[in-house]
Amino acid sequence: MEAALDVTLARQVPNAEVLQTIVLSVPSIVCGNCIRSVENALRALRGVVAARANLTTKRVSVVVDPSRTSTIDLTTALERAGFPAAPLVDNSDTDQAARTSELIPRAGVAGFAAANIMLLSVSVWSGQASDMDGSVKDLFHWLSALIALPAVAYAGQPFFKSAFAALRSRRLNMDVPISLGVLLATAMSLFQTMRSSEQIYFDAAVTLLFFLLIGRVLDERMRTKARGAAENLIGLRATNATLVEPDQTTKAVPASSLKPGMVIAVAAGERVAGDGEVISGRSEIDESLISGETRPRAVSIGDSVYAGTTNCGGSLRVRITAAEDNTLLSEIGRMMLAAEQSRGRYVRLADRASQIYAPAVHVLGLLTFIVWMALGAPWDQSLTHAIAVLIITCPCALALAVPAVQVAAMSRLFNKGVIVKAPDGLERLAEIDCVVFDKTGTLTTGELRLKTSDDVDTVALGRAGSIAAASKHPYAQALTKAARAEGIRIQAVDGVEEIPGSGLLTNSAGFEEKVGSAAWVGARGRNTSIWYAAEGRPAVGFDFIDEPRTDAAACVSELRQAGYLVGLLSGDRREAVAQTAASCGIEDWTAEVRPDQKLQVIEALKARGYKSLMVGDGLNDAPALAAGHASLSPASAIDIAQNAADAVFQGEILRPVIETLAVAKAARRLALQNFGIAILYNSVFVPLAMAGYVTPLIAALAMSGSSITVTANALRLRSMTLPLPNVGT
Amino acid sequence: MTSLAWLIPAALTLGMMGLAAFLWALRSGQFDDLEGAKWRAISDDNDRLAMSERSPADDV
Numbered sequence: 001m002e003a004a005l006d007v008t009l010a011r012q013v014p015n016a017e018v019l020q021t022i023v024l025s026v027p028s029i030v031c032g033n034c035i036r037s038v039e040n041a042l043r044a045l046r047g048v049v050a051a052r053a054n055l056t057t058k059r060v061s062v063v064v065d066p067s068r069t070s071t072i073d074l075t076t077a078l079e080r081a082g083f084p085a086a087p088l089v090d091n092s093d094t095d096q097a098a099r100t101s102e103l104i105p106r107a108g109v110a111g112f113a114a115a116n117i118m119l120l121s122v123s124v125w126s127g128q129a130s131d132m133d134g135s136v137k138d139l140f141h142w143l144s145a146l147i148a149l150p151a152v153a154y155a156g157q158p159f160f161k162s163a164f165a166a167l168r169s170r171r172l173n174m175d176v177p178i179s180l181g182v183l184l185a186t187a188m189s190l191f192q193t194m195r196s197s198e199q200i201y202f203d204a205a206v207t208l209l210f211f212l213l214i215g216r217v218l219d220e221r222m223r224t225k226a227r228g229a230a231e232n233l234i235g236l237r238a239t240n241a242t243l244v245e246p247d248q249t250t251k252a253v254p255a256s257s258l259k260p261g262m263v264i265a266v267a268a269g270e271r272v273a274g275d276g277e278v279i280s281g282r283s284e285i286d287e288s289l290i291s292g293e294t295r296p297r298a299v300s301i302g303d304s305v306y307a308g309t310t311n312c313g314g315s316l317r318v319r320i321t322a323a324e325d326n327t328l329l330s331e332i333g334r335m336m337l338a339a340e341q342s343r344g345r346y347v348r349l350a351d352r353a354s355q356i357y358a359p360a361v362h363v364l365g366l367l368t369f370i371v372w373m374a375l376g377a378p379w380d381q382s383l384t385h386a387i388a389v390l391i392i393t394c395p396c397a398l399a400l401a402v403p404a405v406q407v408a409a410m411s412r413l414f415n416k417g418v419i420v421k422a423p424d425g426l427e428r429l430a431e432i433d434c435v436v437f438d439k440t441g442t443l444t445t446g447e448l449r450l451k452t453s454d455d456v457d458t459v460a461l462g463r464a465g466s467i468a469a470a471s472k473h474p475y476a477q478a479l480t481k482a483a484r485a486e487g488i489r490i491q492a493v494d495g496v497e498e499i500p501g502s503g504l505l506t507n508s509a510g511f512e513e514k515v516g517s518a519a520w521v522g523a524r525g526r527n528t529s530i531w532y533a534a535e536g537r538p539a540v541g542f543d544f545i546d547e548p549r550t551d552a553a554a555c556v557s558e559l560r561q562a563g564y565l566v567g568l569l570s571g572d573r574r575e576a577v578a579q580t581a582a583s584c585g586i587e588d589w590t591a592e593v594r595p596d597q598k599l600q601v602i603e604a605l606k607a608r609g610y611k612s613l614m615v616g617d618g619l620n621d622a623p624a625l626a627a628g629h630a631s632l633s634p635a636s637a638i639d640i641a642q643n644a645a646d647a648v649f650q651g652e653i654l655r656p657v658i659e660t661l662a663v664a665k666a667a668r669r670l671a672l673q674n675f676g677i678a679i680l681y682n683s684v685f686v687p688l689a690m691a692g693y694v695t696p697l698i699a700a701l702a703m704s705g706s707s708i709t710v711t712a713n714a715l716r717l718r719s720m721t722l723p724l725p726n727v728g729t
Numbered sequence: 730m731t732s733l734a735w736l737i738p739a740a741l742t743l744g745m746m747g748l749a750a751f752l753w754a755l756r757s758g759q760f761d762d763l764e765g766a767k768w769r770a771i772s773d774d775n776d777r778l779a780m781s782e783r784s785p786a787d788d789v
Contacts, residue, residue, distance in 0.1 A: 032768025055765035105752055112748040116741065136733070143737065 292571030425646030450482030
């Protein structure tokens with residue numbers, strides 16, 4: 001599409017060779033008006049030659065003159081128009097997209113060839129009983145060969161390549177029997193055509209390719225869609241940074257363009273764009289995505305801050321540091337790399353099946369040939385029967401058994417807001433018998449809420465909430481929200497001074513009022529999060545908790561009832577974790593764990609024979625996510641966690657975790673059923689083929705019949721109601 | 730039977746034309762945004778109009 005756009009524009013614009021195409025992800029495009037607003041907002045910019053929004057992928061491709069505009073201008077313009085946008089991190093999916101776009105024309109050619117050859121074949125089959133003479137039959141066979149040979153050579157390439165690669169590395173995959181069946185059937189049919197015989201299987205070979213290509217196209221498509229959605233999610237989290245030039249002027253740049261030594265300004269409420277060291281300012285940093293700790297950490301000059309954390313207090317200047325070997329990120333990266341290797345050894349269901357299936361088919365074919373030869377049949381007749389066995393056991397149903405189910409399962413989950421990214425993710429999810437949750441942002445919403453009790457001092461809360469409205473600190477915002485929830489009207493308070501690391505101070509009512517930490521306010525005693533103190537009166541404390549998601553307790557009890565081992569691993573303080581564990585009904589919890597300890601817990605579970613599902617959102621969960629047998633992340637997770645997870649779920653509730661497990665288990669059940677159907681079909685037709693009773697007509701019917709049955713069975717997954725099955729069933 | 734001599738080539742040619750049309754449509758991006766296409770049909774402005782809005786010289 002972009003290519004076509006470029007060509008038309010090149011005619012209108014001089015020096016078109018300097019133009020550049022930028023692709024932005026704009027997830028909030030949802031309707032026709034959005035297309036218009038987005039395109040018009042972009043076209044109004046200087047240096048933008050053309051813009052075209054894609055509603056399906058929620059992306060915009062913009063042709064720009066790089067000397068007059070840049071990506072950052074485009075994203076700021078879109079943000080002003082109400083469409084948060086982000087440049088795609090890198091075009092890692094071009095490879096994937098290329099594969100899909102290569103598969104569709106092949107499927108088209110195979111479809112054309114299959115239809116035309118079938119037309120000729122049906123004429124021959126029905127002509128057998130009527131007046132068609134031998135010469136016309138031969139003509140039809142030659143015409144079929146003429147269509148089939150180039151079609152097989154072109155449409156079969158993905159299978160041949162994959163089979164060749166597998167054989168070269170001394171493995172067997174499903175493409176080996178497919179390629180062998182197609183090539184032998186085509187070659188033998190050509191040979192039989194020359195001898196004007198009846199055993200012509202061109203239609204079977206091409207129809208097989210057509211069915212399989214459709215399956216592959218759908219599979220790749222679903223995967224590209226899921227990957228695109230996952231990239232869009234992550235793209236939005238990659239924020240812009242405010243670069244401070246040596247002459248103290250500031251400029252917005254994409255976070256990805258930051259280099260060590262650069263200085264950025266981080267305003268209150270902003271996300272820190274890169275790892276670095278604070279060079280001026282004092283503030284508090286919300287590191288819940290990094291450490292799981294809900295309480296913000298005070299930082300001042302010389303402290304390190306990490307990308308993905310949020311600045312809650314005053315503004316900061318941060319010097320970006322190089323990703324040295326001893327930074328938290330690189331350590332996490334090393335742990336993840338080691339942990340992911342074990343997962344790479346997982347062998348997929350279809351490949352496991354083909355390891356049994358492929359040798360069995362080939363042995364049967366060979367056996368047929370030997371037995372017929374031993375019975376005294378001529379070599380060419382024996383070979384024909386042997387090849388008929390290969391065609392009739394054609395792995396059509398077997399090769400569709402898993403992909404059809406996967407596509408149905410992935411699209412069902414996609415509609416529920418769960419994006420399955422890993423190709424073998426669903427299969428691993430189906431084997432889970434133990435679920436380990438992270439606390440902050442996973443079991444909990446990651447937002448602070450006032451701990452409700454009957455004796456809340458509403459006057460103090462109202463006053464404190466009004467003062468806190470001036471601040472972006474998470475506790476302050478929670479306080480304001482709590483006051484509103486109690487039905488108190490928030491008044492604007494003038495002259496609120498924010499003292500980073502301590503609290504808020506105002507004299508607007510004629511006396512000093514403080515909202516802040518216990519030590520600063522002058523209160524002592526209980527472990528209360530935020531205090532309000534008016535001059536001359538005793539201080540009032542407010543407790544905050546990071547509340548569990550509304551259905552967390554229900555989901556945990558459902559998982560436990562189904563026999564899952566449920567655990568909680570958190571980097572947060574002991575008492576906070578104990579509280580969440582108690583309210584969710586989790587008995588098995590560990591607090592104050594570091595990322596490497598999370599990894600150890602997962603490894604220990606593995607050693608005990610458990611297949612654990614890790615659900616987490618933070619950088620500290622990333623190694624555990626990579627090590628778990630399967631892993632899930634909420635969409636609010638840090639990008640590293642999302643990348644490590646097999647699937648990402650969206651929304652405020654925890655229910656998608658159960659839905660994912662239920663669908664994955666149902667998918668495996670249906671895949672096994674499909675294998676059963678394929679085996680049943682083979683056990684009827686293989687003996688017929690070995691005995692020499694199979695004609696091209698029977699082969700064509702059997703193949704289509706089994707493929708359709710298997711696909712229809714897989715599609716049941718879309719409408720089934722799925723309770724969570726018990727572990728081990 | 731002689732009618733086959735022109736019926737079969739005619740059928741194949743028609744089929745090939747369909748295939749060629751499909752491949753052309755695929756290459757030129759007709760299937761890239763199936764969701765957006767239905768909205769664009771009822772949208773008033775198009776690429777050309779939007780572009781002329783931008784440059785004052787074209788408004789004269």
